[in-house]
Amino acid sequence: MTERRLRVAIVGCGKIADGHVGELQKMRDVEIAGVCDLELLMAEQLAARFGIGHYTDDFHGLLMETRPDVVHITTPPQSHLSLARQAMDAGAHVYCEKPLALDEPGTDTMIRHAEATGRKLTVGHSFHFDPPALVMRRLVAQGVIGDPVHVESHFGYNLSGPFGAAMLADSSHWV
Numbered sequence: 001m002t003e004r005r006l007r008v009a010i011v012g013c014g015k016i017a018d019g020h021v022g023e024l025q026k027m028r029d030v031e032i033a034g035v036c037d038l039e040l041l042m043a044e045q046l047a048a049r050f051g052i053g054h055y056t057d058d059f060h061g062l063l064m065e066t067r068p069d070v071v072h073i074t075t076p077p078q079s080h081l082s083l084a085r086q087a088m089d090a091g092a093h094v095y096c097e098k099p100l101a102l103d104e105p106g107t108d109t110m111i112r113h114a115e116a117t118g119r120k121l122t123v124g125h126s127f128h129f130d131p132p133a134l135v136m137r138r139l140v141a142q143g144v145i146g147d148p149v150h151v152e153s154h155f156g157y158n159l160s161g162p163f164g165a166a167m168l169a170d171s172s173h174w175v
Contacts, residue, residue: 003029006027006029006069007033007066007067007068007069008031008068008069008070008072009035009036009063009070009071009072009092010034010036010046010072011035011037011073011074011075011083012037012075012076012079012097013035013037013039013042013045013055014037014042014075016074017035017072017074018050020072021035021046021049021050021052033054033067033068034053034055034056034062034065035047035052035054036055036057036059037057040055040056043055043057063086063092067090068092069092070093070095071083071092071094071095072095072096072097073096074097075097077097077101077102078102080096080097080100080102080106084096084114084121085109085110085113088119088121089117092119093119093121094122095124096121096122096123097123098123098124099123100121
């Protein structure tokens with residue numbers, strides 16, 4: 001008997017999508033069903049880099065053709081609500097890059113939609129198990145840094161390189 005693999009689709013083929021695909025491909029019970037980006041070339045390049053057979057610029061078509069169990073949304077935040085609703089309506093659970101939505105009403109709408117469709121919805125807070133976070137938890141547990149009341153951490157891209165130059169050149173970029 002063949003074990004069923006979890007089918008995952010990625011929408012948004014920018015820089016962070018490489019990390020998602022790389023981690024997903026480490027799991028033997030996961031199959032990347034397809035990738036999608038409004039810019040078809042971005043989807044094609046991600047598919048070529050990782051040997052993914054299906055790529056498209058049509059999200060609805062991706063959902064209908066590949067029938068993913070889970071959709072990873074790695075697009076700019078202003079598109080998260082619409083894409084998440086479409087994915088849940090198609091029967092997929094949703095893993096969404098942060099921020100989940102642009103505002104509290106958008107977040108509430110996504111949560112209510114997940115409840116109504118019986119789908120799971122999660123936001124990616126990907127640094128909880130990175131080495132610095134593990135060290136901090138160990139130091140807290142050992143009492144080395146006292147009894148923290150609030151810890152805040154920020155992570156950003158190096159904007160001095162080609163990624164930053166491209167992002168900063170686009171006045172409509174969400175960042």
